[in-house]
Amino acid sequence: DALGAIGFQALSLSNNHAFDLGPSGVLSTLEEVEKRGFLHAGLGRNAQEVSRASIATINQRRIALVAMDGGPGPDFMYAADADENRPERPGVNRLRLSQVLEVDDVAFEQIRAVRDKIGYTAIDLANDSQPDDPPRLDPQAEVAIARCVFKRSDRYGRGVRIDEVDMARNLAAIASAARDSALVIAYLHHHHWASDWYQLPEWVSGVAKRCIDAGASMFVSHGAPVLQPVEIYRGRPIFYSLGNFIFHVQSEKSTWTAAEVWESVVGVCSFASDNSLINISFHPVVIGGEHGLEDGVLERRLVPQLVTGDSAVRILGRLQ
Structure with a gap:
């Protein structure tokens, strides 16, 4: 009610706290925003629903919203369709991101030797990754132990790998809405920050530009609780973080x-x-x-x- 009174007409609901009260909390949130007539995206009753762009006419303009969450969060936080083993699961629209630690050849071979001497197998990796799915690895260049992925590189560093299946699914939703002549807002919430909040991770810029290339008129991100840069790409704005608007602690x-x-x-x-x-x-x-x-x-x-x-x-x- 307060957000509506302020003047908000559209809400992104994709963030790590959206699942704090589980599937019933997701359904309750959807019920509250829908009965107040908000355009909303990022939460859904299943994966098929949460993957679609939400479209409404606001101030005589067609607006579409595609909202993603990059975590980190457990697998069960994200919306899933029903299959033969389980019912559908309400949840958040996922853009799966994996933290990757880059090491040089010497360190990589040492880590691989440790894995082999311990006898750490793919079954161990799957068990240790629960409730998340085990990561998909390049066997020549990547080693995973527990939930940590080490990548062979010419330098030491830390990076983020984007799941291309999730990326393609969300880009398709953006492109479909853009073809429908809507002004498309692409939104990403995540907590994979750089060590310095004011530094912008390269992978976020890459995601933003891919969304705009797919047809988004604007990209908005949140997670880092401070102002971050604004970029104009192909004549369209990228807001990397606008910090906090309401913040109660x-x-x-x-x-x-x-x-x-x-x-x-x-x-x-x-x-x-x-x-x-x-x-x-x-x-x-x-x-x-x-x-x-x-x-x-x-x-x-x-x-x-x-x-x-x-x-x-x-x-x-x-x-x-």
Whole structure:
């Protein structure tokens, strides 16, 4: 009710907390948003339903929303169709992502030797991966022990591998909605951040651009609780993270005290009739307002407030 009163008409429901109360919580959420008439995506009663773009007419324009979650989260969090072994499972629309640790040839051979000497087999890998499915590996370049994948490389590093089946399924939903002349918003929630929140992982940029190539007019991501860069790709905006808009925590338990966590912008996009971007204006906000930042009681920082003056200069300068 509060979101509707503020003026929201569309909601992404794909995130790791959407399954906190299990399948019944998913069904309850769907019931609440549907009876209030929100355009919504990211949660569904089964995989087939959650994989489709949601489309509605808002302010005389056809809007489509495709919302994904990249986790990390257990396998049972994500929507599944019925098969001969189980009924359908309500849940979240998945974009499966796997963390991969890159090591050089010497370390890779040592890890493979450890696996072989222990006698760690594919059956062990499947058991250790439960409730997730075991990863699909390149036997010449990848070794998995427990839930960790090591990849042969010319450097040490950490990366993310995208499941191409999930990616193709979501790109197909975007393309189908774009062919229907809708303004398509592609959304991704994830917690596979870089060590520095302000650094943008390359894989996120790759996903964003593939969504736009498929027909999305806008890509929006969330997870990192701070402002991240905005990019214009092929004339279409990519919002890598707009930080927090409403954020409720308990003071005595919270480590979220940095000012950047409580500051954000509202981006207002104007599109032409052919769904091409005309301009974007950014409006700086602080949750709880400027006085809220000086108040150590985080529970009193209730809603975002538009700010001007030095606070606006600081927030917009950081975004710039």
